[in-house]
Amino acid sequence: MRMSDPVILIVSLAETQLQIQAAAVSSRDAIAVGALGVDVALMAVAIPLRSLLGHDWWQLLIAAGVSGLLALAALLRAGLDLGPAPWRIYELSGGLTEEDVALRLVVLLDAIIAKANRCLTIKAALLAGSLLMIVSVPLTITLSRL
DSSP: OOHHHHHHHHHHHHHHHHHHHHHHHHHHHHHHHHHHHHHHHHHHHTTHHHHGGGGGGHHHHHHHHHHHHHHHHHHOOOOOOOOOHHHHHHHHTTTTHHHHHHHHHHHHHHHHHHHHHHHHHHHHHHHHHHHHHHHHHHHHHHHHHH
């Protein structure tokens, strides 16, 4: 089966986009793990230092807990698909012309890229909420002490 030159370029672009999305998901997962580590550290610090933090010490625990849940949700967010299985492409080719198979492949890749974009958007929003909690609550508590 020989695809036409424009289809080869489109498929190559789609493959590149999927590779970039996979790297972005790995990067966001690493950020989520780091945020979880910071949350655990904040909890470990807040409990022994509650006498120094005064009546606000429990707010730090709540913020770290909410941040941890958001980071965990981002980490567990599934949805990245790395493309159609080769057997699926083979199934598509039964009785079709090369152009029809190529067009179906492009449609499949486009749907997978759109799904990965939605996954990345959700992960980014969850991580933004997590990082906002990590930074804002300790900062607010510190500023209220001044």
